[in-house]
Amino acid sequence: MSDQQLLLLAVLLPFIGAIGIMLCGRWPNLREVVTLTTAATVCAVVITIYSRFNNGALLAVDIAEPLPGLSIRFEVESLGILFALVASSLWLITSIYAIGYMRGHHELNQTRFYALFAVAIGTTLGVAFAGNLLTLFLCYEILTISTYPLVAHAGTDEARRGARTYVGILLTTSIVLLLLAILITYTVAGSLDFREGGILAGKLDPAWAGLLYALFIFGIGKAAVMPFHRWLPAAMVAPTPVSALLHAVAVVKAGVFAVLKVTIYIFGTDFITSSGANDWLIWFAGGTILLASAVAMTKDNLKLRLAYSTISQLSYVVLGALLATNMGLLGGALHISMHAFAKITLFFAAGAILVAANKSDVSDMGGLGRAMPITFGAFLIGSLSIIGLPPFGGMWSKWYLGMGTVETGQWLLLSVLLASSLLNIAYLLPVPVRGFFGKSRDGTSYAQIQEAPLSCLLAMVITSLACLLLFFYPDPFYELALKAAGGK
Amino acid sequence: MIEQNLSLLLVVIPLLAAPVTAMLPAGRLPWLLTLIVSWTCLVIAGWQLSVVIDGSVISYELGGWAPPWGIEYRIDAMNAFVALILSGIAAITLPYALRTVEKDIPRHQTSLFYAVFLLCLVGLLGIAQTGDVFNLFVFLEISSLSSYVLIAMGEQRRALTSAFQYLIMGTIGATFLLIGIGLVYAETGTLNMVDLNLRLQPILDHRTVHTGFAFIVVGIALKLALFPLHLWLPNAYKYAPSVVSVFLAATATKVAVYIMLRMVFGVFSNDFVRITPTDQMFLLLGIFGVILASVTAIYQTDVKRLLAYSSVAQVSYMVLGMGLASVLGITATLVHVFNHALIKGALFMACGALVYRVGSSQFENLNGLGRQMPWTFSAIFIAGLSLIGIPGTAGFISKWYFMLAALEQQSWLIALVILLGSLLAVVYMWKIVEVMFLRPASDNVASVKEAPVSLLIPMWVLVIANIYFGFYTELTVNVADSAARLLGVAAYHE
Numbered sequence: 015m016s017d018q019q020l021l022l023l024a025v026l027l028p029f030i031g032a033i034g035i036m037l038c039g040r041w042p043n044l045r046e047v048v049t050l051t052t053a054a055t056v057c058a059v060v061i062t063i064y065s066r067f068n069n070g071a072l073l074a075v076d077i078a079e080p081l082p083g084l085s086i087r088f089e090v091e092s093l094g095i096l097f098a099l100v101a102s103s104l105w106l107i108t109s110i111y112a113i114g115y116m117r118g119h120h121e122l123n124q125t126r127f128y129a130l131f132a133v134a135i136g137t138t139l140g141v142a143f144a145g146n147l148l149t150l151f152l153c154y155e156i157l158t159i160s161t162y163p164l165v166a167h168a169g170t171d172e173a174r175r176g177a178r179t180y181v182g183i184l185l186t187t188s189i190v191l192l193l194l195a196i197l198i199t200y201t202v203a204g205s206l207d208f209r210e211g212g213i214l215a216g217k218l219d220p221a222w223a224g225l226l227y228a229l230f231i232f233g234i235g236k237a238a239v240m241p242f243h244r245w246l247p248a249a250m251v252a253p254t255p256v257s258a259l260l261h262a263v264a265v266v267k268a269g270v271f272a273v274l275k276v277t278i279y280i281f282g283t284d285f286i287t288s289s290g291a292n293d294w295l296i297w298f299a300g301g302t303i304l305l306a307s308a309v310a311m312t313k314d315n316l317k318l319r320l321a322y323s324t325i326s327q328l329s330y331v332v333l334g335a336l337l338a339t340n341m342g343l344l345g346g347a348l349h350i351s352m353h354a355f356a357k358i359t360l361f362f363a364a365g366a367i368l369v370a371a372n373k374s375d376v377s378d379m380g381g382l383g384r385a386m387p388i389t390f391g392a393f394l395i396g397s398l399s400i401i402g403l404p405p406f407g408g409m410w411s412k413w414y415l416g417m418g419t420v421e422t423g424q425w426l427l428l429s430v431l432l433a434s435s436l437l438n439i440a441y442l443l444p445v446p447v448r449g450f451f452g453k454s455r456d457g458t459s460y461a462q463i464q465e466a467p468l469s470c471l472l473a474m475v476i477t478s479l480a481c482l483l484l485f486f487y488p489d490p491f492y493e494l495a496l497k498a499a500g501g502k
Numbered sequence: 503m504i505e506q507n508l509s510l511l512l513v514v515i516p517l518l519a520a521p522v523t524a525m526l527p528a529g530r531l532p533w534l535l536t537l538i539v540s541w542t543c544l545v546i547a548g549w550q551l552s553v554v555i556d557g558s559v560i561s562y563e564l565g566g567w568a569p570p571w572g573i574e575y576r577i578d579a580m581n582a583f584v585a586l587i588l589s590g591i592a593a594i595t596l597p598y599a600l601r602t603v604e605k606d607i608p609r610h611q612t613s614l615f616y617a618v619f620l621l622c623l624v625g626l627l628g629i630a631q632t633g634d635v636f637n638l639f640v641f642l643e644i645s646s647l648s649s650y651v652l653i654a655m656g657e658q659r660r661a662l663t664s665a666f667q668y669l670i671m672g673t674i675g676a677t678f679l680l681i682g683i684g685l686v687y688a689e690t691g692t693l694n695m696v697d698l699n700l701r702l703q704p705i706l707d708h709r710t711v712h713t714g715f716a717f718i719v720v721g722i723a724l725k726l727a728l729f730p731l732h733l734w735l736p737n738a739y740k741y742a743p744s745v746v747s748v749f750l751a752a753t754a755t756k757v758a759v760y761i762m763l764r765m766v767f768g769v770f771s772n773d774f775v776r777i778t779p780t781d782q783m784f785l786l787l788g789i790f791g792v793i794l795a796s797v798t799a800i801y802q803t804d805v806k807r808l809l810a811y812s813s814v815a816q817v818s819y820m821v822l823g824m825g826l827a828s829v830l831g832i833t834a835t836l837v838h839v840f841n842h843a844l845i846k847g848a849l850f851m852a853c854g855a856l857v858y859r860v861g862s863s864q865f866e867n868l869n870g871l872g873r874q875m876p877w878t879f880s881a882i883f884i885a886g887l888s889l890i891g892i893p894g895t896a897g898f899i900s901k902w903y904f905m906l907a908a909l910e911q912q913s914w915l916i917a918l919v920i921l922l923g924s925l926l927a928v929v930y931m932w933k934i935v936e937v938m939f940l941r942p943a944s945d946n947v948a949s950v951k952e953a954p955v956s957l958l959i960p961m962w963v964l965v966i967a968n969i970y971f972g973f974y975t976e977l978t979v980n981v982a983d984s985a986a987r988l989l990g991v992a993a994y995h996e
Contacts, residue, residue, distance in 0.1 A: 078973040152893040190921045
């Protein structure tokens with residue numbers, strides 16, 4: 015198969031899968047087979063693209079040219095393939111998990127759920143492979159819209175309110191700020207292509223660079239930089255597989271991925287540092303890291319706590335971008351993958367607790383770990399990786415982000431990173447500690463509670479092993495991130 | 503032979519078919535004839551556009567009287583583009599008409615209904631074709647009178663008062679237009695548009711010319727439903743038969759936009775717009791129109807009225823484009839004329855399908871209907887995205903050009919208004935989505951089935967067109983751009 019066809023296939027296959035899922039809606043087993051087959055094929059296709067890309071192939075394809083000189087274009091580059099690898103492999107694992115969860119939790123409208131899930135992944139891959147800012151914006155918006163019914167899935171008043179906040183904030187930021195930023199970029203630079211070293215240098219008055227950069231950073235609402243973060247906790251009303259894959263991996267990472275892309279290929283790091291565009295913005299990222307961690311500590315609902323943790327972790331990536339140094343970008347790009355594997359493990363565990371024990375509040379979980387050792391064990395591993403302790407993958411990204419702050423002499427930011435790690439310990443570790451060593455609140459025993467369905471456990475074990483593996487063998491992600499960051 | 507007479511045939515064929523239709527026995531025969539006529543018109547309009555798309559001009563002398571004395575049909579890219587939109591919408595509306603007309607219109611009136619429909623089409627096409635201002639007034643009256651009749655044929659008795667309201671406002675508008683044309687004629691002694699343009703240039707500072715211009719603009723603004731002269735429109739769209747709402751929403755105001763462009767920029771001139779406060783007036787009315795009409799739309803409790811107010815807001819975008827008075831601004835306006843016809847056509851068709859099944863377009867009767875009528879709901883959803891201007895839809899292309907035109911002149915206020923307008927569109931479209939998709943179904947809805955296929959197919963043709971023209975814009979943008987240049991609008995430079 016030619017390179018172009020392969021690339022198109024990667025983006026289109028999930029959509030074809032979605033149609034297949036709709037057609038098989040009446041036979042749940044067949045439907046799940048379609049989901050798994052599609053996910054596995056997409057994963058294989060992305061890996062093939064990765065190997066061809068490593069062999070130096072240029073994979074690019076133009077679909078249409080809706081505006082003169084601006085085409086809908088997909089092109090593979092190192093940052094994109096990194097994101098695509100993470101998203102597609104975790105889709106496969108989440109599909110395994112979702113089957114157990116959705117059946118165990120007796121959710122309604124499962125066909126719609128799986129179909130829209132596939133569409134969301136397709137557009138995520140579109141974001142990953144977007145060859146210019148217009149294509150990225152197109153996929154970004156479709157991603158918002160296709161995930162809306164997933165957030166509103168339960169159909170209750172609470173779900174409706176949550177979904178309204180979700181779509182309201184994401185559409186508002188993207189329409190008012192991001193679109194404006196894109197249009198200004200186009201008016202100034204006459205192009206929206208992603209190019210090494212950026213397209214704005216020498217064309218945009220450096221005095222305005224900070225403002226335009228701010229339009230991008232806040233306009234990409236999916237990166238959840240405060241004060242535009244409220245949509246992410248609101249989205250937690252969705253079923254857990256959605257929170258796990260979309261609101262810990264695909265959607266939010268699409269946001270920070272876009273931030274990295276804009277930083278590297280639209281502005282260019284040299285232009286950012288020379289114009290000082292990042293001077294004050296960087297404190298928004300630093301502030302979000304600390305504030306969101308602090309809020310996370312006050313949340314008793316486990317999914318909400320994880321959501322605020324995600325907000326905080328996303329700003330690590332944004333911080334890496336804003337540092338605009340090789341180390342910072344390397345750390346930010348690595349964090350996309352490291353955080354994805356760790357956070358999805360945590361969400362898997364949260365969902366498993368919900369299915370098996372019907373509990374969602376941390377204060378309720380005392381002693382539960384002894385009844386569900388695998389689930390709480392996985393949660394522990396995920397937590398340690400998020401905190402950034404060896405021997406887990408999360409350590410590497412934090413290491414390079416820290417190096418980035420040292421490199422630029424931002425000692426205050428380094429202390430923000432260290433303080434945040436402490437906060438991570440304070441809000442994540444109580445969950446497994448309470449689970450294994452605590453007592454239940456009203457003294458009931460958990461003798462009748464069993465572990466979650468097998469497929470849920472399987473998914474959790476795979477991702478926690480991946481966290482471990484990524485410490486010893488981060489090479490594929492490391493090399494891609496290094497190439498994107500422009501280091502040797 | 504045919505090619506030389508294309509421009510005239512486009513008007514004459516439906517004109518001759520109208521009385522024939524009126525005499526046919528009631529039933530499906532009048533519909534069939536109307537369908538054939540409208541498809542023929544579409545073919546001719548496409549042919550006509552292919553002739554002038556390279557920037558050439560067709561000049562047709564009616565009755566062999568040479569202009570400027572005789573009536574001239576003068577077709578350039580803009581006329582042909584508008585004619586294509588009109589006949590395209592007519593052609594796609596008629597398959598939809600069959601079932602809804604059987605339900606909305608008493609059987610013995612069907613022949614008359616289709617005859618009047620054809621007359622309305624004649625009027626609209628004539629406006630697009632003619633190069634003579636008085637002839638334009640005549641065609642405007644033909645289309646207006648027939649649309650009063652069409653609206654009055656609505657099922658509820660309120661249709662009569664709505665039509666009467668429209669009649670009064672429309673007649674005032676037409677009178678203003680006629681007075682304006684009279685004043686300009688008194689000054690120049692000619693009615694031919696090209697000739698008028700030439701003769702008006704030396705006397706652009708005459709008081710009479712200014713007065714005539716004011717009358718003309720106000721007259722057209724009434725037909726355009728330009729804020730604050732829009733009050734006739736919501737009721738007219740609400741109480742008209744479904745198919746009439748579709749057709750008028752997609753065509754009537756668009757033709758008025760065309761007249762405004764042709765009169766203001768073609769007959770007067772870009773310079774005239776700049777030396778008088780016309781451009782500021784357009785911008786001011788456009789800003790208020792976009793915001794106030796969108797906000798009003800949010801508070802509607804009826805889908806048809808909501809869409810009607812949304813139309814007022816969208817027309818205000820086009821007026822903003824005119825106010826920017828640059829090639830990009832006019833291009834944006836023309837692109838949006840096309841795209842908005844697709845959007846509102848699809849939305850009103852879907853709305854008509856709801857009325858067909860439920861008998862009402864009030865929100866309280868639509869709870870949870872999206873799950874019963876998934877295809878209709880999806881059509882509303884996608885067309886709504888296009889209305890908001892989500893990338894990948896036609897509406898995005900329009901918004902992109904409006905924004906470019908505003909940014910080109912560094913009009914940050916206009917740019918913000920355009921973005922705010924699409925945010926408000928998110929709010930009111932999402933109101934429909936939530937009612938239909940997330941509210942629990944009420945009892946009256948439980949047994950409702952999906953709309954008939956003959957309603958779904960035209961609806962989805964327009965929905966797919968919305969997506970297609972979001973990716974492939976050779977037709978819309980190129981034609982609009984060359985039309986804007988032919989209109990003599992200068993590119994903006996500081």
